[in-house]
Amino acid sequence: MLLKFLGWLLSPFLKRNKKVMKAKNCILSPVEGKIIYKKTKCDFLEFLKNRKVINVGIYLSPFNIHFFKSPIDGKIVKIWEIDGKILRMKNPFYEKFSKKIILEIRGKIRVFLIILPAKFFGRIMLFKKKGQKVFQGENLGFITLGSQVNLIVVNLPKTWKTIGKLKAKISIGGKLFCNSLE
Numbered sequence: 001m002l003l004k005f006l007g008w009l010l011s012p013f014l015k016r017n018k019k020v021m022k023a024k025n026c027i028l029s030p031v032e033g034k035i036i037y038k039k040t041k042c043d044f045l046e047f048l049k050n051r052k053v054i055n056v057g058i059y060l061s062p063f064n065i066h067f068f069k070s071p072i073d074g075k076i077v078k079i080w081e082i083d084g085k086i087l088r089m090k091n092p093f094y095e096k097f098s099k100k101i102i103l104e105i106r107g108k109i110r111v112f113l114i115i116l117p118a119k120f121f122g123r124i125m126l127f128k129k130k131g132q133k134v135f136q137g138e139n140l141g142f143i144t145l146g147s148q149v150n151l152i153v154v155n156l157p158k159t160w161k162t163i164g165k166l167k168a169k170i171s172i173g174g175k176l177f178c179n180s181l182e
Helices: 002-014
Strands: 026-028 033-039 053-060 067-069 074-082 100-106 110-117 124-126 139-143 147-154 160-162 175-179
Touching: 100 124, 110 139
Parallel strands: none
Antiparallel strands: 026 175, 033 053, 053 147, 067 139, 074 100, 100 110, 110 147, 124 139, 160 175
C-alpha cells in the first residue's frame, strides 16, 4: 500500500521522458496541464504591452508532468530571471509581481515561455543556455510541484488557427496552434 502511494506521489517526476511527436507548422504545448486563459495582450511584460500577441496560460497541478519542452524548433535568444515575490496563483497580481523565468525562442515564429513557480515550492531548473539551438519537444527544464506556464506567440500569421480549447486539459506536446494552409 505504501509503495503504491509513493508511486502515485512521485508519478509526475517519473514521466519525464514522455516522447513528443514533432508537428511541422504547429506550435506545441510546452507542458501538461489545463488551459486557464487565452488573451490577445500581455500586460505584465512592458516590452510586449503594445504588440500583437496571443498569451496562453497553462496551469500545472502537482500531479502533472513538470518538465517543460520547446514548443518550436529555434534558438534561445534571451533568458530573463526576474526576482519577485512568491505569490499564490489566485492572487490578481501573480503574473506581474511573481518570481519568473522568461525564455525567448526564435524560429520561424517568435515565442516566449514564462515559467511562474508555485508559492511554496517555487523552484525552476533550466537545462539550456542562451544561444543554444532547441528542437520541438526537447526538454528545456523542470518546475517543482504546481505552477503556471504562459506561452506567448508574437505576430502569429493569420493563416494559423488556435487548436487548444479554453478550460481543456492538454498533454505535453499537444497542438496549440497550426497553420491551416498546410
